[in-house]
Amino acid sequence: MKVAEIYKSTQGEGILASTESVFVRASGCNLRCRYCDTPLASFEPRGDDLSVDQIVEQVEQLGGSHVVLTGGEPMLYAELIPLGRRLREKNRHITVETAGTLYLPVACDLMSISPKLSNSTPSPADEPKWSPRHDRTRDAPDVIRRLVREYPYQIKFVKPVQKCLGRDAEAMLDAEQQFIRPVLFLNAQLIDRIAHSFCRHKKSSGKTVGRAMGGERFCA
Numbered sequence: 001m002k003v004a005e006i007y008k009s010t011q012g013e014g015i016l017a018s019t020e021s022v023f024v025r026a027s028g029c030n031l032r033c034r035y036c037d038t039p040l041a042s043f044e045p046r047g048d049d050l051s052v053d054q055i056v057e058q059v060e061q062l063g064g065s066h067v068v069l070t071g072g073e074p075m076l077y078a079e080l081i082p083l084g085r086r087l088r089e090k091n092r093h094i095t096v097e098t099a100g101t102l103y104l105p106v107a108c109d110l111m112s113i114s115p116k117l118s119n120s121t122p123s124p125a126d127e128p129k130w131s132p133r134h135d136r137t138r139d140a141p142d143v144i145r146r147l148v149r150e151y152p153y154q155i156k157f158v159k160p161v162q163k164c165l166g167r168d169a170e171a172m173l174d175a176e177q178q179f180i181r182p183v184l185f186l187n188a189q190l191i192d193r194i195a196h197s198f199c200r201h202k203k204s205s206g207k208t209v210g211r212a213m214g215g216e217r218f219c220a
């Protein structure tokens, strides 16, 4: 798979924020968000084609217990399946960071899903080819449903959603009703709080339950 970079750093977002992790950044993305901060993995993909063995070797050299498979969109690559398996064998905790438009049966301890709303679509003037393609691809609720059904997960919204109207507001309502319960009130502050505060984790019994930071159970 094409890899833009492999490096060790501190996770800055979500439930594992402040956890030292090795990041494997896949190069290539099926979206073109207007605010993309990793153009080296999307608009101008860079990197080398590395085998699973080469990636595992570099991850091992960097050490640590947590690995983040990110991008670009790592779920573009079927090699993620053997890579996840190998990392699991090495007892690494695996986070997959995805926009939630593609599914792979990958070994993963935390599916970190960042759905892209309409405020991510680049303008047709700037990106005449990618604008309609991005808008068609970004909204894949069936994929998100499957990911949250099958994995411990967190949902993160990269940008505030204050400007989302109409179809996106409905999509947010739909997402909350399905994935994040109980629904409280819908306003921008709460959406941000919900997006950053909720996670799903496994109890020691192995049964997966959903739990908010405050302790409220929201799904089983």
Ligand code: SF4
Pocket (backbone or CB within 6 Å): 029, 030, 031, 032, 033, 035, 036, 037, 038, 039, 041, 042, 071, 072, 073, 099
């Ligand atoms: S999904 Fe991520 S990597 Fe892809 S274009 Fe959007 S922000 Fe960039």
